[in-house]
Amino acid sequence: MTDSILYSVFLLISLGGLAAVILYFVSKKFYVYENPLIAEIEDILPAANCAGCGSLGCKAFAEKLVLSEDISNLFCPVGGNDTMKLVATKLGKEVSEKDPTIAVVRCQGSCEVRPKTTEFQGPRTCAISAMIYSGETDCEYGCLGDGDCVKVCKFDAMYMDESTGLPIILTDKCTSCGMCVTACPRNIIEMRPRNKKDLKIYVGCLNQDKGGVAKKACSLACIGCSKCEEICPKDAVIMINTLAYIDPVLCTLCRKCVPICPTNSIVETNFPPKKEKKVDNEKADEISEIVKLVKVKMDV
Amino acid sequence: MFKTFQIGGIHPPENKITSTSSIKRLTVPKTVYVPIAQHIGIPSEIIVAVKDKVTIGQVIAKSGGYVSSNIHSPVAGVVTKLDKFIDTSGYKKQCIVIRTDEKDPSNFNEQEYLLKTSIELSPKEILQRITDFGIVGLGGATFPSHVKLNVREGTTLDCLLINGVECEPYLTADHRLMLEKSEEIIVGIKIVMRALNISKAIIGIENNKKDAIDLFKNLTKNESTIQVGTLQVKYPQGGEKQLVKALLNRDVPINGLPLDVGVIVHNVGTIFAIYEAIQHNKPLTERVVTVTGKNLKNASNFWVKIGTPINNLIDAVGGLPEGTRKIVNGGPMMGKAIKNTDVPVTKGTSGILVISENEASRGKSENCIRCGECVFVCPMGLEPYLLMNLVEKNFIDRASSEDINTCIECGSCSYVCPSHRPLLDFIRFGKNSEKKLQTVKN
Numbered sequence: 001m002t003d004s005i006l007y008s009v010f011l012l013i014s015l016g017g018l019a020a021v022i023l024y025f026v027s028k029k030f031y032v033y034e035n036p037l038i039a040e041i042e043d044i045l046p047a048a049n050c051a052g053c054g055s056l057g058c059k060a061f062a063e064k065l066v067l068s069e070d071i072s073n074l075f076c077p078v079g080g081n082d083t084m085k086l087v088a089t090k091l092g093k094e095v096s097e098k099d100p101t102i103a104v105v106r107c108q109g110s111c112e113v114r115p116k117t118t119e120f121q122g123p124r125t126c127a128i129s130a131m132i133y134s135g136e137t138d139c140e141y142g143c144l145g146d147g148d149c150v151k152v153c154k155f156d157a158m159y160m161d162e163s164t165g166l167p168i169i170l171t172d173k174c175t176s177c178g179m180c181v182t183a184c185p186r187n188i189i190e191m192r193p194r195n196k197k198d199l200k201i202y203v204g205c206l207n208q209d210k211g212g213v214a215k216k217a218c219s220l221a222c223i224g225c226s227k228c229e230e231i232c233p234k235d236a237v238i239m240i241n242t243l244a245y246i247d248p249v250l251c252t253l254c255r256k257c258v259p260i261c262p263t264n265s266i267v268e269t270n271f272p273p274k275k276e277k278k279v280d281n282e283k284a285d286e287i288s289e290i291v292k293l294v295k296v297k298m299d300v
Numbered sequence: 301m302f303k304t305f306q307i308g309g310i311h312p313p314e315n316k317i318t319s320t321s322s323i324k325r326l327t328v329p330k331t332v333y334v335p336i337a338q339h340i341g342i343p344s345e346i347i348v349a350v351k352d353k354v355t356i357g358q359v360i361a362k363s364g365g366y367v368s369s370n371i372h373s374p375v376a377g378v379v380t381k382l383d384k385f386i387d388t389s390g391y392k393k394q395c396i397v398i399r400t401d402e403k404d405p406s407n408f409n410e411q412e413y414l415l416k417t418s419i420e421l422s423p424k425e426i427l428q429r430i431t432d433f434g435i436v437g438l439g440g441a442t443f444p445s446h447v448k449l450n451v452r453e454g455t456t457l458d459c460l461l462i463n464g465v466e467c468e469p470y471l472t473a474d475h476r477l478m479l480e481k482s483e484e485i486i487v488g489i490k491i492v493m494r495a496l497n498i499s500k501a502i503i504g505i506e507n508n509k510k511d512a513i514d515l516f517k518n519l520t521k522n523e524s525t526i527q528v529g530t531l532q533v534k535y536p537q538g539g540e541k542q543l544v545k546a547l548l549n550r551d552v553p554i555n556g557l558p559l560d561v562g563v564i565v566h567n568v569g570t571i572f573a574i575y576e577a578i579q580h581n582k583p584l585t586e587r588v589v590t591v592t593g594k595n596l597k598n599a600s601n602f603w604v605k606i607g608t609p610i611n612n613l614i615d616a617v618g619g620l621p622e623g624t625r626k627i628v629n630g631g632p633m634m635g636k637a638i639k640n641t642d643v644p645v646t647k648g649t650s651g652i653l654v655i656s657e658n659e660a661s662r663g664k665s666e667n668c669i670r671c672g673e674c675v676f677v678c679p680m681g682l683e684p685y686l687l688m689n690l691v692e693k694n695f696i697d698r699a700s701s702e703d704i705n706t707c708i709e710c711g712s713c714s715y716v717c718p719s720h721r722p723l724l725d726f727i728r729f730g731k732n733s734e735k736k737l738q739t740v741k742n
Binding site: 117118121122123127128131132133134140209 | 384386389390391392636639640661662665722725726728729732
């Protein structure tokens with residue numbers, strides 16, 4: 001009894017020893033040198049493997065960072081400036097700073113404002129719907145609502161709002177990797193700069209049809225009246241045929257264009273509620289007082 | 301036993317309701333919407349302006365390149381608009397809107413042409429006229445005919461196949477045309493044979509059109525060069541490669557054309573259009589359209605001006621029946637549902653099919669049960685279940701190496717799938733992505 005136990009223990013130990021010796025020599029023979037920096041850089045990177053940088057995963061990006069001499073045009077959108085600074089100090093190379101961005105859905109065509117005129121029974125993916133026809137609504141530029149962008153998001157930063165049929169981006173989770181931008185066949189999602197309070201002003205419409213046609217398809221469509229272009233003090237509004245586009249670099253978030261839009265297609269997010277009405281009342285009071293004074297003087 | 305192709309194929313219910321109703325002429329619409337992209341290839345270039353007066357057969361859009369075609373005005377009238385309208389592709393496309401001049405007699409006095417059998421033009425002139433007169437393949441693919449006929453020198457051609465198969469259920473446009481214009485079609489075949497210097501032609505007709513077979517057999521009794529080939533009823537026999545295999549037992553190579561095996565294939569509709577162009581100087585401005593559906597009151601075949609809104613066709617058959625769910629441009633197998641009834645008839649519209657709720661709805665897609673039906677029926681010998689899975693997981697390269705490009709999009713796989721999987725939708729998407737990938741690589 002004890003013999004068989006001893007035999008098996010001895011046999012396993014000697015087998016293990018033999019394997020260790022073989023593995024030692026094999027690893028010596030087939031040793032491949034890898035720059036230890038690559039592993040260190042990979043540790044710094046967020047390990048999301050989202051391919052937002054353009055490389056296939058974080059390891060590939062780390063290799064690229066270590067091997068290429070000039071890395072000023074490489075950027076990890078998920079890690080952002082902090083990660084890139086760490087990488088730069090580690091590698092002793094210069095990196096460029098980029099302003100943080102966030103994905104923005106530029107369509108407001110919910111079921112209420114943009115009624116469905118047809119029904120699509122095929123597989124529910126935006127890519128196939130877009131290939132077959134202009135979508136269930138009459139707007140051929142807007143969101144198809146099948147959620148290809150949500151499917152590719154690796155950070156759970158998006159979900160489809162069932163009441164509106166539009167994707168919603170969670171500001172705190174979005175890493176601006178850009179996967180949704182490439183997944184959308186209609187190019188609705190755009191990367192726009194993100195500021196501290198996440199204040200944004202953008203045209204929530206991509207309809208390039210003439211005003212009447214666009215308005216018929218969706219009541220929140222941009223009709224190309226160019227009122228926003230006229231009122232903008234910084235020339236940040238660009239008219240592309242009959243569609244307005246707000247340049248995020250030039251825009252100072254003054255919000256003058258928001259109330260003037262006749263179709264409410266300009267979206268403002270996260271701004272505090274307006275206090276203008278009170279100011280207006282005060283001004284009106286002042287004016288009326290002045291008028292009274294003038295009248296009194298006139299009477300005198 | 302009649303001839304047919306060997307691999308795959310299905311036999312859906314034929315439902316050829318309109319096969320006995322003769323082709324009526326549809327009243328000329330008040331306005332026509334002529335899209336400039338009616339053919340495969342580069343869209344034509346508009347050469348008229350708003351308020352221009354046009355006459356019937358005047359060129360209104362010039363061919364935009366080699367694989368492109370001229371477009372002629374189907375009516376006499378005034379150009380009122382150059383704007384984008386939804387066409388059969390489901391997207392807004394550039395259209396030329398022409399208001400019909402109600403006083404112009406040429407719109408309403410339909411000329412009855414007498415049969416003209418003597419061919420006066422030389423082969424070169426014939427090809428030139430086919431190019432100028434905007435003839436495209438009227439079977440549905442709308443491939444410009446002059447490109448097909450412009451055979452490179454040195455290619456040996458020994459047989460012209462005439463496609464009178466019409467394997468799509470419901471459609472009877474070609475069938476009626478063959479019955480009513482049989483002698484003209486024979487002359488048309490002779491014209492093409494003369495243009496290409498071919499000495500043999502076979503008209504392929506499926507066995508469900510016995511009257512057409514008998515008629516053509518009678519007419520070709522004394523013709524040593526033209527034969528009639530009777531085919532077993534099987535879908536998709538109207539596909540070029542399937543027809544070549546069925547009639548001549550030749551295999552067209554993968555990614556090749558029937559030209560590679562010395563054959564050229566033309567639809568009977570195209571042949572008739574060529575006849576009219578050559579013998580009567582008439583450009584392609586109208587075509588036969590079958591308007592059909594089980595619930596329609598007077599389903600029939602019509603001569604329709606290109607650009608007529610489908611509304612007019614539906615009015616002509618007694619309006620939309622209650623419970624209509626889908627209106628399909630083309631046949632039930634390969635046709636595409638249209639978005640609204642303002643969509644105009646184009647050169648590729650062979651039929652308008654009105655289908656009701658229970659016929660239109662697609663079953664719920666379930667898991668693949670590996671029954672292999674799709675592989676069994678695929679006429680190109682592909683594995684549709686595999687292609688769909690590869691495309692779904694975005695392995696376009698592997699799908700490409702599985703010859704996804706050779707798919708003729710006949711829809712047999714989706715038709716037989718017991719799990720109602722959207723096989724063709726994904727394969728078509730894969731083909732598109734593959735094309736994009738190739739252009740990026742080049």
